Amino acid sequence: MGTTSIKRIVLVEDDNIIREAFQTLISQSADFIVVNAYSNAEEAIKNLKEDVADIYLMDIELPGMNGIEAITKIKQLNPKIQLVVVSVYENDELVFKALCEGASGYLTKNAPTSKLIDSLKELENGGAPMSTSIARLVVSSFHKNKQSPLSPRELEVLELLASGKSYSSIADLLFVDKETIRSHIKNIYIKLEVHSKADAIEKAKKNKFI
Numbered sequence: 001m002g003t004t005s006i007k008r009i010v011l012v013e014d015d016n017i018i019r020e021a022f023q024t025l026i027s028q029s030a031d032f033i034v035v036n037a038y039s040n041a042e043e044a045i046k047n048l049k050e051d052v053a054d055i056y057l058m059d060i061e062l063p064g065m066n067g068i069e070a071i072t073k074i075k076q077l078n079p080k081i082q083l084v085v086v087s088v089y090e091n092d093e094l095v096f097k098a099l100c101e102g103a104s105g106y107l108t109k110n111a112p113t114s115k116l117i118d119s120l121k122e123l124e125n126g127g128a129p130m131s132t133s134i135a136r137l138v139v140s141s142f143h144k145n146k147q148s149p150l151s152p153r154e155l156e157v158l159e160l161l162a163s164g165k166s167y168s169s170i171a172d173l174l175f176v177d178k179e180t181i182r183s184h185i186k187n188i189y190i191k192l193e194v195h196s197k198a199d200a201i202e203k204a205k206k207n208k209f210i
Contacts, residue, residue, distance in 0.1 A: 006030075007124065010053040011037040012044045012070065013086070014062050018109065022057065022086075022116065029117050031124075039063070041070035048077055055120065058103070060087040060094060068097050075102035082123055086116075092137050099138075105129035148209040149191040157184045159210050162201045 009032050013019040016039070023034050036051050038044040040063050044056070056074060060067035071083050084105040085098045095106055107119055108131040119129030130138070148155065153174075160170045167185075171178045185197075194200045204210045 007032050007055055007120070008035045008051070008053040009033065009055045009057065009120070010035060010044060010051050011057050012039075012041055012062065012067070013037070013057070013059045014039045015059075021113070025113055025116055026120075029120075032117075032120055041065040041067065041073075045070065045073055045077070048074065054082060055123065056081060056083045057086050058083055060085060060089055060098065068094070068101055071098060071101045071103050084119065084123065084129060090133055090137065095134055095137055106134045107131050108133060148204075148207075150188060150204075150209060154184050154188050154191070155204075155210060157181060158188055158200060158204055161185070161197060162205070162210060 009026060011019055011022050011034060013022065019037050019039070023037055026032050026034050032055075035053055036044075036047065038047075041058075042064055044051075045065075058067045058070060062070070065073075067085060067087070071085075074081055074083060079102075082104045083102060084107060085095075085103050086107045086109060087094070088109050089095075090108055098106055104123055105119060105128050107115065107129060111131045115131070122129045150158065156174065157170060160173065165173070167178050167181050171181045174181070185200075188200055189195060192200050192203050194203055201210075
């Protein structure tokens with residue numbers, strides 16, 4: 001394996017007690033060093049070049065710019081930086097947003113403190129550290145996707161509808177007549193138990209069907 005270099009870490013956490021606890025915990029490990037700690041994302045981004053950190057531990061609810069916006073920004077400025085969310089939130093939308101924007105892992109604050117160092121090591125070995133509850137959420141969302149009540153053609157119609165296409169243009173794109181599209185949409189409404197295009201799109205997105 002060769003010698004591993006000490007990884008530089010930046011904390012972005014607005015709760016002083018949590019921030020100091022993380023700092024103390026990480027400083028006890030020989031593999032990691034906290035180079036800076038911030039209570040807001042703006043400061044962390046401003047000092048990105050000076051800190052030369054490998055890993056950012058990022059809270060989501062921050063004063064000013066939130067953690068998800070910060071992940072997007074940091075990844076744009078330096079794609080090599082690894083970001084791990086440490087949050088109280090287990091809301092699936094936030095979890096997926098964070099992971100889609102480039103977070104390499106997602107830990108909840110109620111996880112045991114020893115999990116933090118284990119997670120940093122896991123990250124170093126190419127893993128994607130997640131609290132058990134978050135991993136379960138991710139897995140269940142994949143299962144849920146497959147349980148869509150809509151047929152592949154109905155999903156196609158709904159996706160085109162969601163992208164702003166009219167009935168006529170969907171009919172042209174799918175090489176069917178407008179009446180067939182109307183019939184698909186009627187079936188979509190029945191299956192999703194909704195009465196409008198907006199409700200159908202909202203429900204399908206919420207349930208990750210589209």
